[in-house]
Amino acid sequence: MARTPAPDTRDRILDAASDLFRERGARAVGLQQVIDRCGCGKNVLYREFASKDELVAAYLERCQEEWSAIMDAAIAPHDDAPERQLVELVRAAVQQVSAPGFRACPFRFTHAEFPDEGHPARKVAVDHVRKLRARLRDLATRAGAHDPRTLADQLTLLIDGIYSSGPMLGRRGPATVAVALADDLVRASCGRH
Amino acid sequence: MARTPAPDTRDRILDAASDLFRERGARAVGLQQVIDRCGCGKNVLYREFASKDELVAAYLERCQEEWSAIMDAAIAPHDDAPERQLVELVRAAVQQVSAPGFRACPFRFTHAEFPDEGHPARKVAVDHVRKLRARLRDLATRAGAHDPRTLADQLTLLIDGIYSSGPMLGRRGPATVAVALADDLVRASCGRH
């Protein structure tokens, strides 16, 4: 034996690919650009990822992990107040689209970029929004909402609207009213008439 | 003199391009595919449109016209009840994303597909969402909302959410609660306590 493969190779490639995909879109980025930014050999990329489609799917999986971490961090401080957690998830979304470099929701955008049903990235994207919806339903139930499914769907719609509206109308756009609206919805649905 | 240019050429090309762009995304569609579907010569396309970017912009302008017509038709029957018109605009959005072939909102998607600030299609896309927001503000004002700007932003957010959530979660998704939510918001904001 002579040399052991660097264990962080996959992460390095994914770092480069994520930056590029996020700001330009997966379709607009060639693998050569990923190679160049990563500074690795092309064969190494193809050892770690079978195809560009797989790389895009891995990119979305990483987005999913980041998103989960953000959501966890947003709701952790209020673990005993699920109504508050619902509002905090909305606030976290607003903060994300308000970040300087935010271009579009990676899940919605990538899902639209690859219309073919079998594309591996689509599974990840759909899985993400389903998980989010389920999470909202769970919180709505624990918050004692009259109709947890409806409240969860209202908030899902609201969060989707934040991601969609943010990039086009900016920080001063409709997203500014989102947190207050979420608060109203939660309050209206969780007793406290 | 020998022959006069066919006046419908531009429309024919735009017909073909619109179908393809709508279902696959502008970046995923090559001009050769547009040519093939249209059945025209490549030189004709480049006589009508200076570049692909211009073609994409023209596609969005046509979307804009269609959208305006849909909105006009949705609110025309209730010209004396602006609160009702606000709700009808939301209903029109739900119906659009519920249509079988609907993939993504052309404005949001194309805006994300071409991140370069100077791209001609971006102006059209941003212009559209601004017009929608302005329209909602106007209606909210005429409906006598306490805070027309806030109500308009709430509904903008809601409509954006419908377009964003529809393609991924389908007809049974959160969009089903949108009209009822819009009705609540309008009612709450326009007196009628």
Place this chain on the structure above:
DNA sequence: GCCCGGAGGGACCGATCGGTCCGGTACGCT
């Protein structure tokens, strides 16, 4: 009937696409 010009279609351009393969280099273990 002739002939001009619009239209279809395709050859062609350089660049880039996703993907494969190979050669040189440098590193780590024995």
Place this chain on the structure above:
DNA sequence: AGCGTACCGGACCGATCGGTCCCTCCGGGC
């Protein structure tokens, strides 16, 4: 030291990209 391997970088593949150009065919005004 020397061997073996991981890695970088680039050559290379066929296909397609956006875009230019040209040839052929056909239709309409003189």
